[in-house]
Amino acid sequence: MKKIIILFSIGCSFISLTSFAVALDYPCNKSVALFLTDRGSITDTPCVVPENRMLVEGGYGNQFLITGDTLQSYPQAEVALGLPAHSEVFISLPSYNRQNSIPLAAGSGPTTLGVKHEVLFGHSWTFSAQGLLVLPSGSANFGAPDVGGALNGMFGIDLTSSVSLAGMFGMSSTTEAIYVSGQRFNSLNLSIAPTFAPTETVTLFVELFGQTKTAVDLGGGLNGDFGFLYAYSQSLVFDAEVGQRFSGKLGGYNHYMGIGLTGLF
Incomplete structure (x- = not known):
C-alpha cells in the first residue's frame, strides 16, 4: 500500500510543480465537450476541464x-472538476456489473480518484500527466481489496485540420478482486489512437492498446477498438464503440460494445 501511495504522491507532486508558457491557440484551448471527454477510446484526452466547469x-x-x-x-x-493552472480532479464512481454466468455474478467495481494537468503544449500538440488512486472498495467479485494506482502520460497532436493522433503510456499497480485471487500485479500500459474529424461535430477513431500484465498469473495482452463521437452541442456528446481482443486475455473478453453520453456544465 505504501508503494502505491508514494507513486500517487510523486505523480501529484510532478503535476503540481510543472509550469509552462501561456498560449492563446493550442489543441486543448476549446471549452467544448467533444475535446474534453475521455469516453469512447481507452486513451484519455490530454485536455483538462476548464476552470470552474x-x-x-456515463455509459453502458x-x-x-x-x-x-x-x-x-x-x-x-x-x-x-476544472481547477486553475490547466488542471482537473476527477472521481470514477463504482459501476454495477452483471455477468450472466451460472451462478449469476453481480457486484460493483471500485472507486477511483484522479488528477490531471496539462504539462506542456504548442500550437498543434499537448502533453499531460495523470495520477490515479484506486480505493479499496467494491464487491468481492468485481472490486479492489487493496489500494491501487497508476501514473500516466498522454499526448495529442493535430496532424492536419481533420486528422489527429492521441496516445497514452504509463504504469499501474492493481489488485484482483477477492473472488479471483485478491493479489497484486504491476503492468506497463500503452495505447495509440488516430482520429479523423470529417465535420466539426463528428470524430471517428481507431485504437490499439496493450498491457505487459493482464492478471496475476497472465502475461501481456493486446486489444483494439473503433468508434465515433457525435457532438449534439458544445456541451453534449454521444459516443459508440466496438472493441476486439487480438492476443492475450486483456479485459477477459473476446469483443465488446459500448455507448455513452458526456455533458459539460
Whole structure:
C-alpha cells in the first residue's frame, strides 16, 4: 500500500510543480465537450476541464467474455472538476456489473480518484500527466481489496485540420478482486489512437492498446477498438464503440460494445 501511495504522491507532486508558457491557440484551448471527454477510446484526452466547469460522463458496456458469458456494466460514471493552472480532479464512481454466468455474478467495481494537468503544449500538440488512486472498495467479485494506482502520460497532436493522433503510456499497480485471487500485479500500459474529424461535430477513431500484465498469473495482452463521437452541442456528446481482443486475455473478453453520453456544465 505504501508503494502505491508514494507513486500517487510523486505523480501529484510532478503535476503540481510543472509550469509552462501561456498560449492563446493550442489543441486543448476549446471549452467544448467533444475535446474534453475521455469516453469512447481507452486513451484519455490530454485536455483538462476548464476552470470552474464540470464534466459528467456515463455509459453502458456489454462484453462478450472469453468464457462464453456476457458482462454488462453501467453507469460508468465519472465527474471531473476544472481547477486553475490547466488542471482537473476527477472521481470514477463504482459501476454495477452483471455477468450472466451460472451462478449469476453481480457486484460493483471500485472507486477511483484522479488528477490531471496539462504539462506542456504548442500550437498543434499537448502533453499531460495523470495520477490515479484506486480505493479499496467494491464487491468481492468485481472490486479492489487493496489500494491501487497508476501514473500516466498522454499526448495529442493535430496532424492536419481533420486528422489527429492521441496516445497514452504509463504504469499501474492493481489488485484482483477477492473472488479471483485478491493479489497484486504491476503492468506497463500503452495505447495509440488516430482520429479523423470529417465535420466539426463528428470524430471517428481507431485504437490499439496493450498491457505487459493482464492478471496475476497472465502475461501481456493486446486489444483494439473503433468508434465515433457525435457532438449534439458544445456541451453534449454521444459516443459508440466496438472493441476486439487480438492476443492475450486483456479485459477477459473476446469483443465488446459500448455507448455513452458526456455533458459539460
